[in-house]
Amino acid sequence: HVTVECYPDSFICGDNTCLSGFTRCNAFENCADGSDEESCQHNCRENEYQCADGTCMSKSTWCDGIPDCPDTSDELSTCRNCQFQC
Ligand SMILES: [Ca+2]
């Protein structure tokens, strides 16, 4: 297993991947196992992600190229999937 250097503010995924602290509870699964979003105080349903401002948005609106969150946080760099165009 690779030892990853973790900073004090890092979040460690269930698979020991180290992520920057800001990836935790940003309503996007950054860990391969999604553990960074598991113990968050989300009030959203299972099929929803949470915008940075707390608004719940359906996962289908995430990274679809159209800003749906009031703060457009559904279309930030966390959109790692090339769902439509790369
Ligand atoms: Ca996350």
Ligand SMILES: [Ca+2]
């Ligand atoms: Ca969107």
